[in-house]
Amino acid sequence: MSYEKVLQAQKVVIGTKQTVKALKDGQVQELVVANDAEPKVTAKVVAEANLFDVPVLYVDSMKKLGKACGIEVGAAAVAIIR
Secondary structure (H helix, E strand, C coil), X not given: CHHHHHHHCCCEEECHHHHHHHHHXXXXXXXXXXXXXXXXXXXXXXXXXXXXXXXXXXXXXXXXHHHHCCCCCCCCEEEEEC
């Protein structure tokens, strides 16, 4: 599952704004997006990922995604860095 990929990743970028920046810099290997995040929050980052042909994986929970990243709050989007 995608949570496992986040847990095993050497480096991640957490949050939509930072993820968009990393996508534009060409650093992102995969994007992980929480299904329970507001679509208006995740739409831009998903569009950027599609623009750069970065695979987008979806997980169920922002809370679980945040926990997989080692933070106490939910995460809408996480980029796995190359």
